Amino acid sequence: MQHYLDHAATTPLRPEARGAWLAASETVGNASSTHGAGQDARRLLEESRERAAAVLGCDPIEVVFTSGGTESINLAVQGLWHARAAGTDAIVMPDAEHHATVDTVEALLADGAILRPVPVRPTAAIDASAFAARLPGAALATALIANNETGTINDAPALASAAAAARVPLHLDAVSALGHVPLSFRGLRGDAPDAAGLVAMSVAGHKIGAPVGVGALVTARTARLAAMLRGGAQQRGLRAGTQDVAGAAAFAVALELAEAEREAENSRLQTMRDRLIDGIRQRVPQAELLGDPRERLPGNAHLLFPGAVGESLLFLLDMAGIAVSTGSACQAGVAEPSHVVMAMGRSEQDARSVLRFSLGRTSSDDDIDAVLAAIADAYSRASGSGSAERS
Amino acid sequence: MSGGVDSAVAAARAVEAGHDVVGVHLALSRAGGTLRTGSRGCCTIEDALDARRAADLLGIPFYVWDFSERFREDVIADFVSEYQAGRTPNPCMRCNEKIKFAALLERAIELGFDAVCTGHYATLIPTDAGLELHRAADNAKDQSYVLGVLTAEQLAHTYFPLGTTPSKAVVRVEAAERGLTVAQKPDSHDICFIPDGDTRGWLAEKVGTATGEIVDRTGEIVGSHEGAHAFTVGQRRGLKLGVPAADGKPRFVLEVRPVSNTVVVGPKEALAIREISGERFSWAGAAPLESEFECEVQIRAHAEPEPARAFVSPEGVRVEPHQPLNGVAPGQTAVLYVGTRVLGQFTIDRTVSAVPVDA
Numbered sequence: 001m002q003h004y005l006d007h008a009a010t011t012p013l014r015p016e017a018r019g020a021w022l023a024a025s026e027t028v029g030n031a032s033s034t035h036g037a038g039q040d041a042r043r044l045l046e047e048s049r050e051r052a053a054a055v056l057g058c059d060p061i062e063v064v065f066t067s068g069g070t071e072s073i074n075l076a077v078q079g080l081w082h083a084r085a086a087g088t089d090a091i092v093m094p095d096a097e098h099h100a101t102v103d104t105v106e107a108l109l110a111d112g113a114i115l116r117p118v119p120v121r122p123t124a125a126i127d128a129s130a131f132a133a134r135l136p137g138a139a140l141a142t143a144l145i146a147n148n149e150t151g152t153i154n155d156a157p158a159l160a161s162a163a164a165a166a167r168v169p170l171h172l173d174a175v176s177a178l179g180h181v182p183l184s185f186r187g188l189r190g191d192a193p194d195a196a197g198l199v200a201m202s203v204a205g206h207k208i209g210a211p212v213g214v215g216a217l218v219t220a221r222t223a224r225l226a227a228m229l230r231g232g233a234q235q236r237g238l239r240a241g242t243q244d245v246a247g248a249a250a251f252a253v254a255l256e257l258a259e260a261e262r263e264a265e266n267s268r269l270q271t272m273r274d275r276l277i278d279g280i281r282q283r284v285p286q287a288e289l290l291g292d293p294r295e296r297l298p299g300n301a302h303l304l305f306p307g308a309v310g311e312s313l314l315f316l317l318d319m320a321g322i323a324v325s326t327g328s329a330c331q332a333g334v335a336e337p338s339h340v341v342m343a344m345g346r347s348e349q350d351a352r353s354v355l356r357f358s359l360g361r362t363s364s365d366d367d368i369d370a371v372l373a374a375i376a377d378a379y380s381r382a383s384g385s386g387s388a389e390r391s
Numbered sequence: 392m393s394g395g396v397d398s399a400v401a402a403a404r405a406v407e408a409g410h411d412v413v414g415v416h417l418a419l420s421r422a423g424g425t426l427r428t429g430s431r432g433c434c435t436i437e438d439a440l441d442a443r444r445a446a447d448l449l450g451i452p453f454y455v456w457d458f459s460e461r462f463r464e465d466v467i468a469d470f471v472s473e474y475q476a477g478r479t480p481n482p483c484m485r486c487n488e489k490i491k492f493a494a495l496l497e498r499a500i501e502l503g504f505d506a507v508c509t510g511h512y513a514t515l516i517p518t519d520a521g522l523e524l525h526r527a528a529d530n531a532k533d534q535s536y537v538l539g540v541l542t543a544e545q546l547a548h549t550y551f552p553l554g555t556t557p558s559k560a561v562v563r564v565e566a567a568e569r570g571l572t573v574a575q576k577p578d579s580h581d582i583c584f585i586p587d588g589d590t591r592g593w594l595a596e597k598v599g600t601a602t603g604e605i606v607d608r609t610g611e612i613v614g615s616h617e618g619a620h621a622f623t624v625g626q627r628r629g630l631k632l633g634v635p636a637a638d639g640k641p642r643f644v645l646e647v648r649p650v651s652n653t654v655v656v657g658p659k660e661a662l663a664i665r666e667i668s669g670e671r672f673s674w675a676g677a678a679p680l681e682s683e684f685e686c687e688v689q690i691r692a693h694a695e696p697e698p699a700r701a702f703v704s705p706e707g708v709r710v711e712p713h714q715p716l717n718g719v720a721p722g723q724t725a726v727l728y729v730g731t732r733v734l735g736q737f738t739i740d741r742t743v744s745a746v747p748v749d750a
Contacts, residue, residue, distance in 0.1 A: 309498070311454065311456050311457065312498060312501070312502055314454075315413075315454055315502060316502060318452070319452075352457075381501050381502055381503070382501070382502075384501040
């Protein structure tokens with residue numbers, strides 16, 4: 001029996017999205033072609049764009065389909081940077097952003113960008129007043145709506161208002177928030193001035209049951225954004241390349257379902273998640289919940305297991321058929337402790353002792369029971385190997 | 392599983408022998424490159440991918456475990472401080488001692504495993520007195536020297552499926568037959584954390600440069616250098632001596648004195664060593680019963696074993712080779728053998744020249 005508790009990494013494809021995806025894949029036609037086949041493809045694409053826009057609270061023209069979260073974030077951050085107002089050179093970025101943002105901003109430092117980092121609270125929540133204080137005169141700002149590792153939900157309306165007041169263009173990374181946090185691009189943007197305030201918002205399909213390979217950047221009509229990919233005038237000239245009609249169709253279906261189920265699903269996940277957290281802490285009293293206990297994604301349980309090696313915990317749970325994440329970005333050969341956990345004021349040692357359990361659509365009480373049955377033994381073994389320091 | 396052919400075939404044989412095998416790739420460097428270049432270095436992302444693909448083919452789970460912190464402290468920092476102390480360390484040996492058969496083995500046992508299985512070429516033979524460590528069947532590939540540092544306790548949790556293989560060629564053929572993509576991957580030779588092979592340049596970067604004197608055995612200054620750590624006993628190249636030797640013969644590094652940043656040079660004959668000793672020692676299996684015995688001593692991974700007499704006391708081990716040894720540097724490990732069997736090892740602290748200074 002496999003217990004999948006890594007929905008934040010990717011969540012199973014929804015059958016309805018699969019159906020829409022396959023049906024669209026079997027229809028020939030390039031949405032940019034002018035013949036009948038092309039027109040059929042274009043019709044499905046634009047219908048999908050309209051359905052996505054309805055869920056995301058924006059105009060259809062503001063939905064730019066991409067290959068996923070990383071591309072959306074790159075397009076937003078690089079695009080805003082290269083089209084920045086003359087005389088601006090600062091990028092406002094909190095310390096606990098996703099690597100897609102962190103690495104993109106770091107690359108722009110070589111292009112003359114000046115980083116204005118924003119410290120986060122011990123929960124990884126962005127301090128909205130510190131964020132606001134760094135905005136004046138900045139070229140752009142970027143922030144997570146919900147933290148992908150620790151699940152803490154930020155005060156996105158406050159961040160968007162601050163950016164609008166400072167007349168700085170803001171990108172919000174909504175990849176982890178999608179499907180769980182109510183998102184209205186229009187509502188968050190409010191009456192911000194042209195090309196300032198919330199101008200771009202990234203989302204990805206595979207976090208809500210669409211296939212991997214489709215996402216979107218919601219881009220305000222007035223946003224000043226330079227394209228990264230060139231070669232065609234598709235999607236307002238912001239994203240050249242043959243448009244992925246099938247991906248867009250599947251994404252639209254998944255977005256509608258996720259939004260329709262959101263409140264009931266959040267409450268179901270939260271009940272299971274709280275039982276998971278309580279159960280773990282009963283069995284491993286040393287375990288500590290990271291992130292904000294209330295303002296957090298309903299399926300996220302991010303726990304510190306003091307003295308345990310995260311890799312060992314992951315291994316032992318995996319052997320028990322339980323899939324979780326250490327949350328660290330460990331590429332082979334290049335191991336790094338989580339910068340998010342470090343930004344929360346934890347030690348490097350602590351950063352190596354965390355596990356992220358994330359629940360989703362297919363999670364059930366059986367999954368929680370499996371973790372609770374395995375966790376005490378896993379902890380005792382994984383901390384034994386961790387404490388056998390020097391010989 | 393390093394991503395090389397040996398560990399892949401070792402894993403395959405372990406699976407075939409019916410063991411419950413999990414593949415582990417050690418992440419030892421935080422600055423690993425992306426692609427490998429020739430036979431140099433390891434720990435690139437490509438190596439990890441090769442290991443993963445081998446595990447996929449064998450149908451075993453595969454994990455990358457981060458030991459970079461331990462590796463940095465126990466192997467890299469040790470390597471630097473040994474050179475700074477004028478000694479010549481063997482980092483592969485230190486890695487076996489502290490990482491592969493210590494940190495990794497400890498973790499493996501905590502997690503419920505019985506043994507660490509590697510692609511090393513060496514043999515374990517069970518006897519009434521416990522396990523004995525022996526040379527591999529293929530003398531050319533024998534790696535028992537770098538395993539000489541393992542203790543009886545470590546050997547009891549170790550498995551070397553390649554030790555009895557007649558040659559590396561057999562392993563490559565076997566890898567190809569099994570469809571392992573690493574079958575023709577070149578062997579790695581260099582120190583893994585110095586991927587360009589430039590140990591001197593790497594050391595200079597780590598410890599900086601400092602001009603010092605090169606003197607002969609009478610104390611006369613014959614040249615200068617940019618840092619004593621860059622020299623190793625027995626070295627001839629790179630001395631750039633301004634004053635030629637009286638007899639015109641080439642001169643070799645005889646001694647490195649890190650405190651005064653001085654390098655001592657002299658004729659080849661002066662490299663001959665009649666006695667070596669050290670305080671840090673271990674036995675690869677049961678300790679010898681006698682305090683004095685005949686054996687062979689090997690002082691480098693690819694040196695010939697030389698007949699010698701060993702003297703063991705609680706304070707350390709002293710070895711007198713029957714014929715003087717050449718190119719012995721403090722810091723090197725002396726591994727003692729009887730025939731193919733590894734008895735144990737010590738780190739050389741002190742050497743006694745066979746040729747007096749005024750000879």
